[in-house]
Every structure is written in structure tokens, then in C-alpha cells.
Amino acid sequence: MPIATINIIEGRSDEQKEKLIEKVTQAIHEAIDAPKQNVRVILNEMPKQHFGIGGESVKKMGR
Amino acid sequence: MPIATINIIEGRSDEQKEKLIEKVTQAIHEAIDAPKQNVRVILNEMPKQHFGIGGESVKKMGR
């Protein structure tokens, strides 16, 4: 019964998020032999000013 | 000083969320004898396209 939480920067399309859920679920299933229907994936979208790398937000870096 | 984080699908009313905080705090207090005023509860609301079960988002499933 694996539960994955994935933090990503905001800006991905719904199609990309759907693909992310699908592929990560498949990857967990293959790696540790957990039944696919038991896998849970939670996506957490971070606004650019809420994620810091090396002391600066991604927003400030202008990425 | 227990700290609980609860992930729930979006769509609950403020009244339900208040009840959730109240009842979970009471449950923790009763189970492990922690003073109620020391319990913290964080609710995290997930949009339907951000929660995947068995490789599909709840949104895609049409729930």
C-alpha cells in the first residue's frame, strides 16, 4: 500500500499531471511488486515563490 | 505534542473541516493521553486531479 507525495513547481498541464500519476504508479508497481490498485499518489503544486533553492525562491531566480 | 496532517479531497464544507479538527484532536487525546491543547492538526485539501488511485486521478475516474 505505497503512498507517494510529489512536490512539483506550478505550471504543468492537467495532461502532464495525469501522466505523472500514471507513470509513477507503474514505476512503484514494477520496482517493489505492489498491486497497482493499492498505490496512492498525491501531487503538491508549489507556487514559484514557495520553493527555495540555495536560499532564493524560484520566482526570484526568474526561472 | 502530537502533530497530525490530514490529506482530504477538496469539497468539504468549513463546518465539516471544523468537525474534523475537533474530532481528530479528541481522538488523539483519548488514545495516547496527550493534553488537547498540545495537539496540532493541519488539513491539506487535494484538488481531484492531484490525487491518484491505482494510476488514475480521482478527477479522471469521474468521482
Next chain:
Amino acid sequence: MPIATINIIEGRSDEQKEKLIEKVTQAIHEAIDAPKQNVRVILNEMPKQHFGIGGESVKKMGR
């Protein structure tokens, strides 16, 4: 499909933890009307030197 994570200080018995899982699950079920079998609870036990309150670990406080 609510998923709760509860951080507690180390030192509770297995019986207390079992009660914690049971009571928190029941509380979530009652508060937001989620089927009990859909609720997941993850306990995370913190060593006393890994939890800080007001800038000091619980270990250093001698609690």
C-alpha cells in the same frame, strides 16, 4: 480516501498506537463521512532529540 500522518514522540506502547489508529480513523469517518475502510493512518515516531519546541529539543528539555 483520507490519509492522515501523525507525528508523535517516541515511547508509546504498541497498544496505544493501535488505539490511536483506531480512534483517529473513527474520528475522520464521523467528521467527513468517509468510509472507514478508505482511511489510511501513518504514525511517525520522533526520537526526543529530533523534535524541537521553541528552539530546544524535547531531549534537552528533559521531558
Next chain:
Amino acid sequence: MPIATINIIEGRSDEQKEKLIEKVTQAIHEAIDAPKQNVRVILNEMPKQHFGIGGESVKKMGR
């Protein structure tokens, strides 16, 4: 490669959040000698009705 997640109540300015990322990164660097560029900080803003203290949300308390 330390990764910090900080839950804060909604209502801080972008300037305060930027300062939070900067100062926490510096603090981690100084305390455990991790290179600053390796530190990641994730801010998670909680709406007042999503954070409970002692069984009541911060919203209900009127804070």
C-alpha cells in the same frame, strides 16, 4: 542535501517568504555545514480554517 518544509499560516508577504527561505537556508548551512546551494526549502501556506490548535481552527479562534 537537506530539504525543509515549513508550514505557515496564510497572510505573509512575498518579501517575508523570501526572507524565510533565505534565513532558514543560512541556518541549516551553519548548523550542519551543508553547502547552501544544496539546501531546498518548501513553504506550505495554510488557510486559517485548515490549521487546528487544541481542537479549534485558527479561523474559529478569531486570530
Next chain:
Amino acid sequence: MPIATINIIEGRSDEQKEKLIEKVTQAIHEAIDAPKQNVRVILNEMPKQHFGIGGESVKKMGR
């Protein structure tokens, strides 16, 4: 710069965990086009008495 945290029940081999890190990283890379070297994966192993399904720990269920 995606960061994934995966909760799994204790008992997997180091080889399975290595495969889990590798495959989930690849899946994230493919789904949202993030450079592989930017992906971080944190595994969190749960003892059986620390994970509850439907109000009972996995340990109590005898799984």
C-alpha cells in the same frame, strides 16, 4: 526540481529500494520532462504497527 516522498511498508530489500528510486525518477522525468539529475526521492519505511488501513494496523491484520 521535483521532490518525491514514498511511504512503503518495511521489509523490502536494498536492491528493491534502489530500483524504486531509479524507476520513480525515470517516471517523473518522462511524465513532466524534468531533468533526471534534478529529481529527489525520499523513501520512508513504515513499521507494520505504524500503518493503519480501515482502523487497524497492518501488523494486527497479520499481513
Next chain:
Amino acid sequence: MPIATINIIEGRSDEQKEKLIEKVTQAIHEAIDAPKQNVRVILNEMPKQHFGIGGESVKKMGR
């Protein structure tokens, strides 16, 4: 009432962890003007085989 969770690789001394709690608490206090006694810090130590960078665990990299 800020709550910080910091993931670090295993291997730091108790003294370093104490310093980490102290300095991060101070940093949060200064950045967003939260009273120090309200700040909570949770340290989460990751074994080297449980943290992956770019698809490989820190253990496998031999760091």
C-alpha cells in the same frame, strides 16, 4: 505557529541536531516575526539508501 520538517542524511551528531533546531527556530522567528516558543521543528534522518538524487541512492553513489 510555524511547523518545520527538515530531512537530513543520517550521520550528524546530537550536538549538530540541537544546533539545527536552535538556528532554524531563530531564523523563522526573525523572518516572519513568529514568537520563538511557537515554533516547532521536526528532524527526519534519512538512511543513505533511502535518499535518491538523479535516480541513485546516496549509498550507491558512495557519498
